[in-house]
Amino acid sequence: MLRLISICAVAALLALPAAAKPFRLIVTDMEMPLVPNSVMELAEQEGYFDRAGVEVEFVRVQQTPLAMAAMRSGEGEMANVALESLLRATVEGATDLRAVMSPNRALPYLVAARSDVAAPADLAGKRFGIGRIGSVDHLLSMKVLEEAGVDPATLQLVALGQPQARATALLAGQIDATTIGIGTFAAIDDDPNVSTLIGVDAFWRAAPVLSKVNAVRRDTLAERGPEVQAVIEAITLAARDFAAHPDHWIAAMKKARPDVPEADLEMLAAAFAGQWSVDGGMTEAELAAAQDWLLTGEDFQGVAAQPIAAWADLGPITAVLAKLGPIDPATLPTR
Structure with a gap:
């Protein structure tokens, strides 16, 4: 009898629908x-x-x-x-x-820079932080900077990964400028050593992609x-x-x-x-x-x-x- 009950119980469990996977x-x-x-x-x-x-x-x-x-x-x-x-x-x-x-x-990107970079033209020869070669921020940044008259070949590209890492590097003076989201910038915009070089609206007009x-x-x-x-x-x-x-x-x-x-x-x-x-x-x-x-x-x-x-x-x-x-x-x- 016990064996019969066990078999029936197993059969009943197998008959239940499998739990949906997330x-x-x-x-x-x-x-x-x-x-x-x-x-x-x-x-x-x-x-x-x-x-x-x-x-x-x-x-x-x-x-x-x-x-x-x-x-x-x-x-x-x-x-x-x-x-x-x-x-x-x-x-x-x-x-x-x-x-x-x-x-x-529509990613709300902007280009943030150290205070000594007063205009896009000042970026020649400077260190520009990116996520990685070929990342979204890299590709869009190069298009936006070209539209602003900057030759990307004159930049020293520094691959740093996530936006927060690039913002930290900017604050520390390890890079001179980078593209980050407006949300990331909001966390550092009270530092007098950084400012907006190219704003969200100008960035989007240059790269509405x-x-x-x-x-x-x-x-x-x-x-x-x-x-x-x-x-x-x-x-x-x-x-x-x-x-x-x-x-x-x-x-x-x-x-x-x-x-x-x-x-x-x-x-x-x-x-x-x-x-x-x-x-x-x-x-x-x-x-x-x-x-x-x-x-x-x-x-x-x-x-x-x-x-x-x-x-x-x-x-x-x-x-x-x-x-x-x-x-x-x-x-x-x-x-």
């Missing part, structure tokens, strides 16, 4: 970032993923190469990566990767497509909320980052107006324009444009927007 989202920030990219983690904190019916688990790595490696090796289902790295992988033969949205199409996307593997789309759409839906709804109600973002960030002064959060909320990805963050035209720009760089010399369908899939965004409906930009605050 949908792992790989990010390259070691803590909640002070940029619109924070929308992903705030979507979890504020319950948007729960309401969309998807359990999300964050996997933290440093910089896009590790995020790409983690995603491709199956350590995560979706990764926030530089478009440049996704395109490079495609050019090198990858057929299994697709961009599906951009939670941070989609630079970060959330990518997945094709097998993830095939096997967990509804969860991919649910993640996009939750992030889009959170972005719409923060775009329409900047005070909601401030309140959420006060919980997530109590170390940041409220005055800085208020300044950042105003700076982010008009930058939230309220519609999934990428269109075919934006992807094509970004690819065209990337292909002008020396790292892609001689490389032909790749079909958008070879590295992006707009199907999930289309499905989400069909469900949520469009949003009227006139209803949203702007800078």
